[in-house]
Amino acid sequence: MPEYDYVIVGGGTAGSVLAARLSEDPSVTVCVVEGGPSDVDDPRVLELRNWINLLGSELDYDYPTVEQPRGNSHIRHSRARVLGGCSSHNTLISFVPFPQDVASWGPGWDWDTFGPYYDRLLNNIIPVDPADRNPIALDFIAAAKAALGVPEVEDFNAKPFADGTGFFSVAYHPETGSRSSASTAYLHPVLDRPNLTLVLETWVSRVSFEDGRAIGVDTSAGFISARREVLLCAGAIDTPRLLMLSGVGPAADLSALGIEVVHDLPGVGENLLDHPESVIIWETDGPIPLNSVMDSDAGLFVRRDQSDPRPDLMFHFYQIPFTANTERLGYPVVEHGVCMTPNIPRPHSVGRMWLTSADPTVKPALDFGYFTNPDGYDEQTLVDGFRIAREIASQEPLKSWLKREIAPGPEVTSDEDLSEYGRRAAHTVYHPAGTCAIGSVVDPSLKVIGLEGLRVVDASVFPTMPTVNPMVTVLMIGERAADLIRGA
């Protein structure tokens, strides 16, 4: 039976960081069990601009949601099945979280402790290279400045900002357009370490316990034993799913499915967070120049609530017409177009996930509870977003590019109609998090509460959603976890 000091479940974003850092010590052995294949020499994965073709592909677990009565029930949650996890198929937009985003996360997660981990990241995080700056994105930035009076930000990671527009920072190599993912930055350079074992295309179906201590994992390739710790890095959907399949979770729900309860932990699967977004689309007057990093290179942050230093409305500007959710609603599909996708940085709606079967191959039920918050904050944020987007579109130099608004269309103007459209055409920024939160499922050192030898290290530990796209926060959690495990 193979045995290692540390068994990492999931060679994804956090898992890659953790594996590389723990295996720096030649006296410990580290095994990563990853459900997907290697990304080495796979241009589909390594070429960042191909990200959109990976959605729904064989490298995507592709999770549906349960019906969303106030949102879009057709959203598919893409989750990568490949080494590097979602950092191998995402858009690699890279934002340092705001200090306030982690202020309530508990002891050891204050900014003085957590913030410096950003400086340790090995990814090549840079503002979009000048050669990749598309003329229409430059004109979007100019129009946003003119319409709203917000500053242009050259480097969003240089210091916290209240609002602003500009090109994003992205983890990539501009000379080749290739990813600087968790896998390429952390694992590729150390694949020959004798104390690091990657077990690929292998699915973990259960964590095994002895007297309340995790001792290893059941996998599609047999049992793998952990001398010191099992580290769950399977992501915000698959980590709680695995815990529940292993008997750790809400006891009554598990018993009802015939799963033997190892430890009653009601928080597992609760607090399902996301960044919901919607879309407003314009047809352009002819084709758009082709240069770009990944077709969503620039954006805008707006602060409506002056009592908080952080922005509370974000926009991605897409140089392509993203019609996946509007076509179904009957809106036209156009050859050339752009869109703005207003999103809710700190949504008030919260969901939950649960198992519907003890069969590990059955996908869990995901209920994001989109737009169910009684205060109406989330839908109002989209409505505000549409109005701001139209102000920008009516400003030169962007205005001259645009032929017509195709969704929702200029005739849709009332709060009620914009909200209805916005919720039906809503999408996800693909940021599920929070389902094994610090404080309810794991303690501040990321140990699963009430058990030994088991930690969670991925986006599921977020108690609250960071204002910005979360990958950098996940990478920083990987770095911090390595220190916590090594006792640094």
Ligand SMILES: Cc1cc2nc3c(=O)[nH]c(=O)nc-3n(C[C@H](O)[C@H](O)[C@H](O)COP(=O)(O)OP(=O)(O)OC[C@H]3O[C@@H](n4cnc5c(N)ncnc54)[C@H](O)[C@@H]3O)c2cc1C
């Ligand atoms: C399409 C898309 C675009 C995105 N764009 C951005 C962006 O531009 N910027 C940003 O900040 N964030 C972005 N995100 C979100 C960000 O990528 C994720 O929040 C982050 O990467 C999650 O990291 P993780 O370590 O929690 O999980 P993951 O990176 O998903 O890692 C989980 C790993 O575990 C493996 N696994 C799961 N279950 C098992 C099991 N039972 N057995 C074995 N292996 C298993 C998976 O194969 C995967 O490799 C995007 C996400 C998507 C899907």
